[in-house]
Amino acid sequence: MDDKANELLLAEIRNLTQVIEKLVKRQSPWYSFGHGMMSSLGYFVGAAVVVSLIVYLLQKIGVMPMISNSLNSLNQLGLMGK
Numbered sequence: 001m002d003d004k005a006n007e008l009l010l011a012e013i014r015n016l017t018q019v020i021e022k023l024v025k026r027q028s029p030w031y032s033f034g035h036g037m038m039s040s041l042g043y044f045v046g047a048a049v050v051v052s053l054i055v056y057l058l059q060k061i062g063v064m065p066m067i068s069n070s071l072n073s074l075n076q077l078g079l080m081g082k
Helices: 003-026 029-061 063-076
Strands: none
Touching: 029 063
């Protein structure tokens, strides 16, 4: 191998070493904890938006008053907890 090929090989090895070091740093417990917390927050906000949209759409098409009336009648009969 000539000097140019050796230099390219060494440059690639340095680059791979840097990438591996970055991957090792990312796998620290604090990184994993933060990633988990942010994922959980995202799932929670997403679920809240979806449920809000579903309730809004059900109100617009008139299903919610029927559900509300049914729950009120069950409450008057004493079938629902206080």
